[in-house]
Amino acid sequence: MQQRDHHWSRRATAAALCLMAACTWEPPSVGEIEAVYVPPAEDVQILSLGRAQTFGGLLYDVMDANDQAGLLLAFQEFADPRRLRERTEVTFRYLPGSDELRGVDVAVSRDQTVRLDRDEVLGGWLSRVIETPVYVDTVYASGEIEGEGGLWESVVQNPVLVQVPYEDRNSLIDHLDRVFQWQLDFSRQLRVGDTYRFAFEQEVRPDGSMRAGRLLAAEYVNSGTPFHAIYFDPNGDGQGSYFDLEGESVRRAFLLKPLAYRRISGTFQNARFHPVLNRVRAHRGVDYAADIGTEVMATSDGVVIHRGPKGSFGNTIEIRHSNGWVTRYAHLNGFRAGIYEGSVVRQSEVIGYVGMTGLVTGPHLHYEMLANGRQFDPLSVDLPAGDPVPADDSQRWEAEMGGRMALLETIPRAGPVRTYTAQSQLGQTESGQTGSGQTGSGQAESGQPGGGPQP
């Protein structure tokens, strides 16, 4: 049960995982802080609540009944001792080299620790809540498209990102796809030798867990042409969007493709269907292989003018847009509930699901873009749509864009890749001070709920 060096062994595990993945794992940076040797302020012992064990039961081995009652009383100001989950971490803090218990930390949730300090003046215990500090780092990654696996493989296997949870790496690809969806069809246009660089926010917790957050800046160089998407929030309400280096919105009247890149399977594109439009005149459309049921999006705002079977197209939706454009989505498995002829749809709205109805050999989406009955390759159509950065915000835009691009420029376009962490913020706050509010032990006040010596 005793895990006095618990937090050290966890670090060792992270390092070991790192060796296996042949990466250069480094603990999350908290900025440019010089290493200073500080002797441990306290000895710590970390226990975790066993199955069916009560908090009182765990305390029983460590302190006498009187002391325990006082501690529970203080603890109850912030949490219910009967509601602690199994494996809740309880850290006992001692005067170095002695058995004198000075404090107890109870990690009541992922975000909160109840810290109990012995009241040296009045006796008894003082309690308060410590919010788990979350560092928001900016992580930079770069890479190159090397083969068939495309962007997905390059990002998922990027050594910089192995520390990011797998699901988050997948969502980073979705983020990239979403900011470039008007400029680039990753499923059709990617070329070996293309490079990318991007920066995103990453939340790091003291236990080492991380979460990928917002994409801040991205560059994709496609066949030698660079595309940029820089996040900017004109109103400061968290509802920002993406702009190119000139401050023009990356949004266009049409998405280049009606499916999320990550949902499109590779086999079809490399087969005879790709690139369909230029090679097989009789075909007139773009085919995307994807699993049955994959969501199909309207590529632009418009009105549904056909919803139902249509000969060899099978289940088909047709949408009329402004300026005479019509888009067609064929071989659908089904239509989204509420989508009928006459329905008004918005860009990116789900209208139906990939299927294999009509004259097909496998599940895929057949997509067409027509004007005056004539077929156009979506890649050849470029209709501006989004508003540029408002003139009033141009100074702030220039500063933010310049800063983000300057950081992006510090990394090579393609390997050797490294993580750059910058702009760290310590999110620690304390609340619920009771009693005298004395912290008891200065140096241990590191914000790390596990207590103990700092690296």
Ligand SMILES: [Zn+2]
């Ligand atoms: Zn087709």
